[in-house]
Amino acid sequence: MKNRVIFLDTNIFESANFSYESDNFLRFLEICKEKSLKLCITDVVQKEVYKRIHFNIKEELERVNKNFIKLILSNLDVSVESKVKLTEKLVEKITSDFDNFLSDYDVEVIKSNFDQSLLIDSYFGIKSPFSEQKKEEFPDAIILLTIKKYREDKGVDVYIASNDSGFQEFCDENKIDLYSKLSDLTHKLNMEDPNQELKKLYEKHLDDIKNEIGKSVKSQDDFILYSYDSIDEVYVDNIKVQDVLVNKLDVIQFDTDENSIQLEVDISIEFSANASYPDEDTIIHDKEYGVYYYGMKNHATIETTQKTTCIVVVSFFYDDTFSADEIDIQDKEFEFSLDDRTIVKLEQGESFGSFKW
DSSP: OEEEEEOHHHHHHHHOOOOOOOOHHHHHHHHHHHTTOEEEEEEHHHHHHHHHHHHHHHHHHHEEEEEEEEHHHHHTTOOOOSSHHHHHHHHHHHHHHHHHHHHHHHHHEEOOOOOHHHHHHHTTOOOOOSSOOOOHHHHHHHHHHHHHHHHHHHHHHHEEOOOOOTHHHHHTTTTEEEEEEHHHHHHHHHTTTTTHHHHHHHHHHHHHHHHHHHHHHHHHHOOEEEOOOOOOOOEEEEEEEEEEEEEEOOOOOOOETTEEEEEEEEEEEEEEEEEEOOGGGEEEETTTTTTTEEEEEEEEEEEEEEEEEEEEEEEEOSSSSSEEEEEEESSEEOOOSSTTTTTEEEEEEEEEEEEOO
């Protein structure tokens, strides 16, 4: 069997919020070590990560009120004179974390070194990853051509972890395995051992496991729905889970000591709820006092489907039964729009009120 190498794309780090301590990320790193898999990035990815760290921090801080930042920093006893200085400090810290990750896990940075005529031919011939719609994808092309040459030079099998849809055609043409999430790749590596008893139990009970996950999510009552589509607060109540669709399961870990498996599960939750908010057609603005008055309220019945991910621990017992009670839903707050896609019923009622904006 050839040696195997995994290349990580920029979006893998960005989707992890440039943090490497989550259970999923750590489990991925652990199984790579167990199976002696080498981790690499290209020099283009390294530079892109540095750039995205700065961009993301700057963008997030731009959304935050300047006085609110000062309040937080004063409570943390941190001395930063301006938002610019804070940005610099955060960029320095997160960039250092990324560099330490590369060092701690022996991630090799591969220099872009390939026949440049291939890049030119791909661009003018509109070959993957270039297309009529994406003619400027030079970074992607350089990344992929670098990986292809590395595979040819080293004689290794290569996997790429990236959620860039533009990678797919190139990888298909060059027979490179592409995984959109780390959990997809972790699942593939976990399922390689045909003699794994837990794997057999998982496959045997798979349909029942899906049903149990759906039932467990449906029984939970602490979801929050909200909308910013009104000039004033949207009051949401009577939130009900109508259905749960289990879209995808990835095995993150087999725990033979506990006779259990850990799954990352992508789900879609179908909600219904009531939403009340001022009827904008009845709003009057009192400019002198800066107050808005309304005379009618809309009372809408809404339906919305939201996607999220949950971590599930499935325990197997000696009587050939199992439990899937340990479920951690990663996001339980969802924003919805007040439009024809969600509103299934709309009534109006008199309700005089006011608010400031």
